[in-house]
Amino acid sequence: MKVTVYRKEHFNAAHRLHNPNWTDEKNRMVFGKCNNPSFHGHNYDLIVKLRGPIDPDTGYVYDMKLLKDLMREHVINKFDHKNLNLDTHEFKNLNPTAENIAVVIWNILRDKIETTYELTVRLYETERNFVEYDGNIL
Amino acid sequence: MKVTVYRKEHFNAAHRLHNPNWTDEKNRMVFGKCNNPSFHGHNYDLIVKLRGPIDPDTGYVYDMKLLKDLMREHVINKFDHKNLNLDTHEFKNLNPTAENIAVVIWNILRDKIETTYELTVRLYETERNFVEYDGNIL
Amino acid sequence: MKVTVYRKEHFNAAHRLHNPNWTDEKNRMVFGKCNNPSFHGHNYDLIVKLRGPIDPDTGYVYDMKLLKDLMREHVINKFDHKNLNLDTHEFKNLNPTAENIAVVIWNILRDKIETTYELTVRLYETERNFVEYDGNIL
Amino acid sequence: MKVTVYRKEHFNAAHRLHNPNWTDEKNRMVFGKCNNPSFHGHNYDLIVKLRGPIDPDTGYVYDMKLLKDLMREHVINKFDHKNLNLDTHEFKNLNPTAENIAVVIWNILRDKIETTYELTVRLYETERNFVEYDGNIL
Amino acid sequence: MKVTVYRKEHFNAAHRLHNPNWTDEKNRMVFGKCNNPSFHGHNYDLIVKLRGPIDPDTGYVYDMKLLKDLMREHVINKFDHKNLNLDTHEFKNLNPTAENIAVVIWNILRDKIETTYELTVRLYETERNFVEYDGNIL
Amino acid sequence: MKVTVYRKEHFNAAHRLHNPNWTDEKNRMVFGKCNNPSFHGHNYDLIVKLRGPIDPDTGYVYDMKLLKDLMREHVINKFDHKNLNLDTHEFKNLNPTAENIAVVIWNILRDKIETTYELTVRLYETERNFVEYDGNIL
Numbered sequence: 067m068k069v070t071v072y073r074k075e076h077f078n079a080a081h082r083l084h085n086p087n088w089t090d091e092k093n094r095m096v097f098g099k100c101n102n103p104s105f106h107g108h109n110y111d112l113i114v115k116l117r118g119p120i121d122p123d124t125g126y127v128y129d130m131k132l133l134k135d136l137m138r139e140h141v142i143n144k145f146d147h148k149n150l151n152l153d154t155h156e157f158k159n160l161n162p163t164a165e166n167i168a169v170v171i172w173n174i175l176r177d178k179i180e181t182t183y184e185l186t187v188r189l190y191e192t193e194r195n196f197v198e199y200d201g202n203i204l
Numbered sequence: 205m206k207v208t209v210y211r212k213e214h215f216n217a218a219h220r221l222h223n224p225n226w227t228d229e230k231n232r233m234v235f236g237k238c239n240n241p242s243f244h245g246h247n248y249d250l251i252v253k254l255r256g257p258i259d260p261d262t263g264y265v266y267d268m269k270l271l272k273d274l275m276r277e278h279v280i281n282k283f284d285h286k287n288l289n290l291d292t293h294e295f296k297n298l299n300p301t302a303e304n305i306a307v308v309i310w311n312i313l314r315d316k317i318e319t320t321y322e323l324t325v326r327l328y329e330t331e332r333n334f335v336e337y338d339g340n341i342l
Numbered sequence: 343m344k345v346t347v348y349r350k351e352h353f354n355a356a357h358r359l360h361n362p363n364w365t366d367e368k369n370r371m372v373f374g375k376c377n378n379p380s381f382h383g384h385n386y387d388l389i390v391k392l393r394g395p396i397d398p399d400t401g402y403v404y405d406m407k408l409l410k411d412l413m414r415e416h417v418i419n420k421f422d423h424k425n426l427n428l429d430t431h432e433f434k435n436l437n438p439t440a441e442n443i444a445v446v447i448w449n450i451l452r453d454k455i456e457t458t459y460e461l462t463v464r465l466y467e468t469e470r471n472f473v474e475y476d477g478n479i480l
Numbered sequence: 481m482k483v484t485v486y487r488k489e490h491f492n493a494a495h496r497l498h499n500p501n502w503t504d505e506k507n508r509m510v511f512g513k514c515n516n517p518s519f520h521g522h523n524y525d526l527i528v529k530l531r532g533p534i535d536p537d538t539g540y541v542y543d544m545k546l547l548k549d550l551m552r553e554h555v556i557n558k559f560d561h562k563n564l565n566l567d568t569h570e571f572k573n574l575n576p577t578a579e580n581i582a583v584v585i586w587n588i589l590r591d592k593i594e595t596t597y598e599l600t601v602r603l604y605e606t607e608r609n610f611v612e613y614d615g616n617i618l
Numbered sequence: 619m620k621v622t623v624y625r626k627e628h629f630n631a632a633h634r635l636h637n638p639n640w641t642d643e644k645n646r647m648v649f650g651k652c653n654n655p656s657f658h659g660h661n662y663d664l665i666v667k668l669r670g671p672i673d674p675d676t677g678y679v680y681d682m683k684l685l686k687d688l689m690r691e692h693v694i695n696k697f698d699h700k701n702l703n704l705d706t707h708e709f710k711n712l713n714p715t716a717e718n719i720a721v722v723i724w725n726i727l728r729d730k731i732e733t734t735y736e737l738t739v740r741l742y743e744t745e746r747n748f749v750e751y752d753g754n755i756l
Numbered sequence: 757m758k759v760t761v762y763r764k765e766h767f768n769a770a771h772r773l774h775n776p777n778w779t780d781e782k783n784r785m786v787f788g789k790c791n792n793p794s795f796h797g798h799n800y801d802l803i804v805k806l807r808g809p810i811d812p813d814t815g816y817v818y819d820m821k822l823l824k825d826l827m828r829e830h831v832i833n834k835f836d837h838k839n840l841n842l843d844t845h846e847f848k849n850l851n852p853t854a855e856n857i858a859v860v861i862w863n864i865l866r867d868k869i870e871t872t873y874e875l876t877v878r879l880y881e882t883e884r885n886f887v888e889y890d891g892n893i894l
Contacts, residue, residue, distance in 0.1 A: 069579045070612040078882065080770035080797040080839075085261060096262060098269060104839035107770040107797005109882050123499060124510060125577035130609050131512060149770075149794035161263035165207045169258070192768065192799050195268050198208040216468065218356040218383040218425075223537060234538060236545060242425035245356040245383005247468050287356075287380035301539035303483045330354065330385050333544050336484040345717045346750040361813060372814060374821060399637060400648060401715035406747050407650065437815035441759045445810070471820050474760040492744065494632035494659040494701075518701035521632040521659005523744050563632075563656035606630065606661050621855045622888040672859070675775060676786060677851035682885050683788060 070117040071127045075137045077146035080107040081162040084151075105149060110167070111190035112141065114175060118183040128183065140174050164191040168199040176201065208255040209265045213275045215284035218245040219300040222289075243287060248305070249328035250279065252313060256321040266321065278312050302329040306337040314339065346393040347403045351413045353422035356383040357438040360427075381425060386443070387466035388417065390451060394459040404459065416450050440467040444475040452477065484531040485541045489551045491560035494521040495576040498565075519563060524581070525604035526555065528589060532597040542597065554588050578605040582613040590615065622669040623679045627689045629698035632659040633714040636703075657701060662719070663742035664693065666727060670735040680735065692726050716743040720751040728753065760807040761817045765827045767836035770797040771852040774841075795839060800857070801880035802831065804865060808873040818873065830864050854881040858889040866891065 082105045083097040093101045100106070114137055118127045148154060150162040156170045168189040176185055186200040220243045221235040231239045238244070252275055256265050286292060288300040294308045306327040314323055324338040358381045359373040369377045376382070390413055394403050424430060426438040432446045448463040455461055466472040496519045497511040507515045514520070528551055532541050562568060564576040570584045586601040593599055600614040634657045635649040645653045652658070666689055670679045700706060702714040708722045724739040731737055742748040772795045773787040783791045790796070804827055808817050838844060840852040846860045862877040869875055876890040 067583065067617055069582065071579065072610045072612070074608040076882075078796050078798055080795040083263070087261075096267075099837035102837055102839070102843070104842040105770040105795055105797070106768050106837040106839065107795070108768055109799045120579050120583070123501075125497070125575035125580045127579055127611070129510075147789035147792055147796040149792070149796065152794040153792070163263035165209065165258050165265055166263045168207065169205065192766075194212040196210045197265070198210070203205055214468075216382050216384055218381040221539070225537075234543075237423035240423050240425070240429070242428040243356040243381055243383070244354050244423040244425065245381070246354055247385045285375035285378050285382040287378070287382065290380040291378070299539035303485065303534050303541055304539045306483065307481065307534070330352075332488040334486045335541070336486070341481055343721065343755055345720065347717065348748045348750070350746040359815070363813075372819075396715075396717050396721070399639075401635070401713035401718045403717055403749070405648075439815035441761065441810050441817055442815045444759065445757065470764040472762045473817070474762070479757055490744075492658050492660055494657040513699035516699055516701070516705070518704040519632040519657055519659070520630050520699040520701065521657070522630055523661040561651035561654050561658040563654070563658065566656040567654070606628075619859065619893055621858065623855065624886045624888070626884040672855050675777075677773070677853035677856045679855055679887070681786075 067120060068117055069120055069127050070115055071130065071133075072113055072115050073130055073133045073137065074111060074113045075134065075142055076109060076111045077142050078107065078109050079145050079148050079150050080105040081150040081157075082106070083161055083163060085161060105151070108191050110145075111196075112137065112171065113188040113190075115186040115188065116179065116183040117186075128179075136175065136178050140178060141171050144174075164189055164195065164197045165199070168197045172199045172201055205258060206255055207258055207265050208253055209268065209271075210251055210253050211268055211271045211275065212249060212251045213272065213280055214247060214249045215280050216245065216247050217283050217286050217288050218243040219288040219295075220244070221299055221301060223299060243289070246329050248283075249334075250275065250309065251326040251328075253324040253326065254317065254321040255324075266317075274313065274316050278316060279309050282312075302327055302333065302335045303337070306335045310337045310339060343396060344393055345396055345403050346391055347406065347409075348389055348391050349406055349409045349413065350387060350389045351410065351418055352385060352387045353418050354383065354385050355421050355424050355426050356381040357426040357433075358382070359437055359439060361437060381427070384467050386421075387472075388413065388447065389464040389466075391462040391464065392455065392459040393462075404455075412451065412454050416454060417447050420450075440465055440471065440473045441475070444473045448475045448477055481534060482531055483534055483541050484529055485544065485547075486527055486529050487544055487547045487551065488525060488527045489548065489556055490523060490525045491556050492521065492523050493559050493562050493564050494519040495564040495571075496520070497575055497577060499575060519565070522605050524559075525610075526551065526585065527602040527604075529600040529602065530593065530597040531600075542593075550589065550592050554592060555585050558588075578603055578609065578611045579613070582611045586613045586615055619672060620669055621672055621679050622667055623682065623685075624665055624667050625682055625685045625689065626663060626665045627686065627694055628661060628663045629694050630659065630661050631697050631700050631702050632657040633702040633709075634658070635713055635715060637713060657703070660743050662697075663748075664689065664723065665740040665742075667738040667740065668731065668735040669738075680731075688727065688730050692730060693723050696726075716741055716747065716749045717751070720749045724751045724753055757810060758807055759810055759817050760805055761820065761823075762803055762805050763820055763823045763827065764801060764803045765824065765832055766799060766801045767832050768797065768799050769835050769838050769840050770795040771840040771847075772796070773851055773853060775851060795841070798881050800835075801886075802827065802861065803878040803880075805876040805878065806869065806873040807876075818869075826865065826868050830868060831861050834864075854879055854885065854887045855889070858887045862889045862891055 083100040116128050150157045160166050168187050172187040188198045190196040221238040222231055254266050288295045298304050306325050310325040326336045328334040359376040360369055392404050426433045436442050444463050444465040462476040464474045497514040498507055530542050564571045574580050582601050582603040602612045604610040635652040636645055668680050702709045712718050720739050720741040738752040740750045773790040774783055806818050840847045850856050858877050858879040878888045880886040
């Protein structure tokens with residue numbers, strides 16, 4: 067009997083979308099106002115989803131207190147109130163689109179959570195634009 | 205590496221649920237107050253979901269600006285501030301239930317978006333009643 | 343010691359904005375797509391606010407169950423799943439803008455609730471457009 | 481052609497997380513403040529999801545009025561304004577974690593809804609902690 | 619130049635509405651299912667509102683970090699994951715209605731915040747029922 | 757008969773809290789992680805509130821289409837996807853706290869909207885921290 071559990075956290079960050087292999091003109095054309103060289107920012111909502119069996123002793127799939135602590139220690143503390151392009155090594159050479167941020171967070175958490183749990187990461191850049199990554203290639 | 209991206213838009217429309225092959229009495233019994241001949245209406249929230257690979261040049265699965273434009277040009281402009289039964293050819297002979305509206309929107313967008321992207325449409329009729337269609341028959 | 347209590351309900355209705363003293367052209371110019379002759383519709387959220395003293399026996403300013411019943415009997419049942427222009431006598435000769443709907447609802451409820459309670463009505467036409475009426479002329 | 485429909489309801493309940501086979505100390509260590517012997521409580525949001533074919537006569541996958549009635553009669557009336565540990569037989573010997581509550585609700589509804597419909601239950605304990613159960617063991 | 623600032627926190631608690639001077643029958647009649655002797659519970663959302671001048675050195679009316687700490691230390695820690703009737707001295711002899719909880723929280727915070735700031739407390743018992751107290755008797 | 761109308765818009769921006777008259781150490785102590793020299797960012801929600809009489813010809817207090825256009829032209833276009841400290845002259849010498857941003861927006865809009873309308877600006881920096889300014893000094 068498998069159940070899926072979800073935990074929501076959030077962080078606030080600045081970023082800029084930019085491809086260093088392109089001209090400024092092409093960057094402006096493709097990324098529009100998201101290419102602003104002075105950066106802009108977002109309140110990101112992050113939902114982590116784990117699927118696994120219920121532990122009969124606790125009635126838990128995963129201790130939400132533990133998941134909250136993992137998310138805060140390894141994701142929120144790293145990105146909250148930061149400039150993703152300037153302050154984090156993950157986005158030194160990777161464009162901080164919502165898609166790439168979700169993949170980066172998934173990789174960080176995949177290392178911390180036993181593989182018996184299927185892991186999915188959902189990231190809201192705004193209420194209207196959001197993405198999800200589950201590690202699958204198909 | 206596949207990622208899912210989501211975009212939310214909304215439209216406001218009037219509609220009436222009615223089956224012309226049934227008596228008025230049966231229509232009232234089945235559809236209740238949704239059968240009101242003078243129509244009623246909703247604020248519909250529409251979430252379009254695309255699953256595909258990340259483009260390494262942009263870091264995007266799909267340009268959200270382009271998806272927003274497609275949704276507005278082909279869906280929102282067609283249904284917003286309209287009477288679905290009277291003003292649209294799609295529902296001239298199709299009951300505008302949330303289910304059917306979602307299928308119609310899916311068909312409209314499926315024609316506009318390359319099939320390398322899996323497409324799913326979620327439609328909120330109210331905060332409490334919503335539907336989802338992904339084109340699968342199973 | 344005065345406390346303010348709030349109760350939220352909702353209804354779904356169709357309407358059309360139109361001034362019969364104007365030409366069709368002027369109506370279209372002023373009301374835009376809200377002037378659609380076939381109507382459009384909304385999910386209206388209604389918040390009623392009462393300010394008064396706490397009853398020391400109950401700890402209530404007003405019994406929320408009673409307020410819910412008043413709202414449902416006198417407002418929701420009247421407007422839910424209706425066409426405001428065609429199905430209600432209140433808007434036979436009054437343009438059903440959010441402002442006018444709020445005033446109409448305030449007048450309905452003012453008659454049912456003792457004047458020891460200050461009454462305010464807030465009406466959401468959409469998440470982004472909403473109005474409030476408290477009966478004051480200043 | 482299969483479509484998924486969703487209906488949201490809610491209930492307010494008290495509960496306590498506790499394993500009677502453990503010492504008080506271990507219970508406090510594992511469940512923290514959720515182990516408070518005097519109970520605490522939540523506003524639970526329940527979303528029921530049904531997947532099935534659209535009935536061509538109604539345009540419905542499932543009559544939402546009927547689903548609402550099933551949810552209220554068999555779930556909401558049973559749990560709303562109750563103490564899950566003391567007032568319900570389901571949690572006399574089962575720890576009322578969100579996971580277990582979701583499984584219990586799924587089992588209740590699975591009996592009432594034809595198996596042609598795939599059934600999933602999502603339960604929000606808070607806006608930040610929620611779970612989902614679909615009856616699958618894989 | 620006065621500005622109003624708001625901070626939202628939340629807590630989860632169990633409670634029971636009951637007047638010990640009344641018969642059980644009258645309690646059940648007045649408070650309905652909220653009178654359940656085994657308690658029920660809620661996710662309470664608390665919004666604290668302060669009105670005061672902007673400090674020209676900081677650009678703050680009040681340091682939100684400080685307000686958050688005050689709310690957590692004096693309100694959230696006291697009520698979160700508690701049974702309001704059994705675990706708190708404030709409601710030993712006071713019915714824990716939303717109105718009374720708001721007044722109690724206002725009194726707690728009024729003692730901790732300089733009177734140059736006007737203080738208002740808003741408390742959501744559910745999304746649909748909420749109250750506000752500002753200390754005024756008119 | 758006066759009614760209040762509200763319109764919500766949003767913008768995404770980067771900012772940094774900093775007082776140039778203070779040492780770096782004092783800035784870090786007072787503003788904490790909001791003082792990050794590389795900036796961070798937010799999704800700001802802006803609600804503009806106008807109070808005035810209902811125009812008997814339109815049933816409007818103020819044309820929401822016009823208010824939306826004013827907000828987009830004079831506020832959203834100026835701040836959206838910008839770095840408030842670097843890209844806007846308003847915050848060249850003014851700390852971009854939520855309080856100061858609200859006052860700046862109020863001053864911009866006060867010039868564009870006739871003084872027969874009382875004007876209030878509410879700004880959400882996050883869902884949990886928000887401010888309101890109405891131009892009053894008391």
